[in-house]
Amino acid sequence: MTRRFDGLVFDKDGTLFAFGPTWEVWAQEVLAQLSRGDGALAARLGAAIGFDLGAGRFAPDSPVIAGTNAQIAALLADELPGRSAGEIELYLVTSAASAPLAEAVPLAPFLAMLAAQDLALGVMTNDSEQSARAQLGRVGVLGMFDFVAGADSGFGAKPLPGPLLAFAEALGLEPERVVMVGDSTHDLHAGRAAGMATVGVLTGMAGAEELHGLADVILPDIGHLPAWLAESC
Numbered sequence: 067m068t069r070r071f072d073g074l075v076f077d078k079d080g081t082l083f084a085f086g087p088t089w090e091v092w093a094q095e096v097l098a099q100l101s102r103g104d105g106a107l108a109a110r111l112g113a114a115i116g117f118d119l120g121a122g123r124f125a126p127d128s129p130v131i132a133g134t135n136a137q138i139a140a141l142l143a144d145e146l147p148g149r150s151a152g153e154i155e156l157y158l159v160t161s162a163a164s165a166p167l168a169e170a171v172p173l174a175p176f177l178a179m180l181a182a183q184d185l186a187l188g189v190m191t192n193d194s195e196q197s198a199r200a201q202l203g204r205v206g207v208l209g210m211f212d213f214v215a216g217a218d219s220g221f222g223a224k225p226l227p228g229p230l231l232a233f234a235e236a237l238g239l240e241p242e243r244v245v246m247v248g249d250s251t252h253d254l255h256a257g258r259a260a261g262m263a264t265v266g267v268l269t270g271m272a273g274a275e276e277l278h279g280l281a282d283v284i285l286p287d288i289g290h291l292p293a294w295l296a297e298s299c
Contacts, residue, residue: 073186080249080270087168132252134217163200171289188213227260254280
């Protein structure tokens with residue numbers, strides 16, 4: 067039986083790592099550090115990025131979910147007139163590299179199973195490449211990917227298709243034989259624009275109703291992907 071796909075490119079946050087358990091813990095620490103104990107300022111910073119300090123949760127439309135570090139830093143800088151957006155962005159990149167990581171599924175055996183099928187594997191995140199490599203390295207799976215790119219890697223950021231097409235070009239793949247796997251509309255818009263198949267997962271902040279119409283299939287998490295791939299042959 068001829069298989070339909072030759073490569074998979076994954077979003078990172080909300081896809082490889084469950085969004086809430088990873089980034090809501092990180093956000094509380096970041097806001098505490100940036101506000102230096104000023105509760106009112108921490109609340110304003112949280113509001114600027116769509117994070118409710120009281121509930122400890124991001125709003126579904128928070129710019130942190132699919133935005134770049136530069137975009138998030140610019141929003142925070144509006145509430146921190148004594149600090150530049152560039153300085154804040156550097157802090158975000160550094161702190162994100164050590165964020166607590168909640169794997170959506172045990173990644174090492176999952177990726178090994180996909181690699182055994184001779185599928186090319188990539189990561190494209192709107193986080194920085196430095197953070198992505200650091201986090202993937204911490205859970206021992208960096209070397210399992212053939213391609214890792216962030217919004218600062220020179221290919222652009224999602225929802226633009228450039229970084230996904232860069233993955234296909236780097237691995238010598240036809241875009242229509244690649245699957246973009248992500249948890250946000252940015253991921254799926256990018257995949258569609260690149261001419262790739264699109265798979266939505268529900269380990270991010272978006273619900274199925276938000277992803278409907280942009281994904282060829284919506285799965286509870288990436289662990290259901292091998293079965294779908296087998297059915298798509």
